[in-house]
Amino acid sequence: MSVALLKTERLSVAYGRVEAVREACIEIPAGGVVTVIGANGAGKTSLLNAVMGVLPSSGGVEFDGRALGAKPVEERVAAGLSLVPEKRELFAVMSVEDNLRLGAYRLGAGAIRTGLAETYARFPRLRERRGQKAGTLSGGERQMLAMGRALMGRPRLLMLDEPSLGLAPRIVKEIFAIVSELKATGVSILLVEQNARAALEIADWAYVMELGEIVMQGPAADLANDKRVIESYLGLGRH
Template identity: 65%
Template sequence: MTALLAIESLSVAYGHVEAVSGVSLGVDAGEIVTVIGANGAGKSTLLNAALGLLPAAQGTVRFDGRDMAAVEAEDRVGLGLCLVAEKRELFGTMTVEDNLVLGGFRTERRLAAETLGAVFDRFPRLKERRGQLAGTLSGGERQMLAMGRALMSRPRLLMLDEPSLGLAPKIVADIFAIIADLRASGVAILLVEQNARAALNAADRGYVMELGRISIEGTSATLAGDPRIAASYLGVGHG
């Protein structure tokens, strides 16, 4: 079966500094895949390159079998590949509802209205605050809004960059419950996350990224049971 997202031998550089080096990974339809690693490992760069926000120095990104080399970022979104950035990038002086509507700007009007209703059903808190300025939301609400705005584009694969960053444990649990629910509804997920324990609990498979390269890959159960990963990322000592 062809992977929904297939990244092959991808390298990305900032000037003469290679941030991602020869990375290959895949995400199948209906699957949650996580990339874990320390801050600065190249995880966000990988996602930005997958969406076309950063140019690849070499390698390929294929979505649903199609080479994305000549496809602009906004057109990749139109094909069903979407990113929720770490900084969430909301329009703080616009209302919750207006932020969501912007997320569906490429969607036919009837479908956009239908999708907005579905987003409000999934995030009741956003519906309650639909007229509130996005800049006045709590951290958890902003993350929900960023995810809701991405869902307005009706993605087939949602890339999430550090969705739990800076959030209280209860909100983190809520966010990961939403991630599981999205997969159940048919949306594939590529999850970049420093909270390795939560990420591996949610994902089917995972990759460990270190210094711009994939160092280990496997099922989530295999990675969670690896002593090196337990010691480095799960806070479990050995020996």
């Protein structure tokens, strides 16, 4: 991989005596798409939340060559990190457009106008529903809104936690197509997914996480053809 935009060194997260993440070392190159796959409960979400500063952790996190240390979430966002959580966490009683504007609260009026235009071009359905309350959207539309809100802040690294969760196959395909398109804009992406097949198809590099530990890593195309990955995550049909 090329020079790392994000790097973790022996990153660990514990809930009391239970270690959810154990000495995880990952790298995200500038402009790359990296995925972390694994079963439910493998520690993938805890890994993202530790990188974002939502969870306390031990070990190190470096972003653009600088240690993040104990920096709060707000400073990590300002540095260019953005997380779209699994539950999307939208403001249900606010309109689609107001949710988007909140994603760019640090930016000026001109940047917000530009961001809205870009977001509506990328997600036409959000333009159609811009005056609608976020809580009335479909699951796929809520995921698009969560991604659009994160992109409004012009992040350098976009972290996506289970973006396909609970969505119909047609919508999942659409969401992953958008993730692929984002790569061309220069945004680095860290994608956490249980849908290993879809994630490996769009990623450059992949990590496999089991019981809090990184147990495999390599080019996504290689892992997609690895016997152990096929048997554990892709189904026996790939033999």
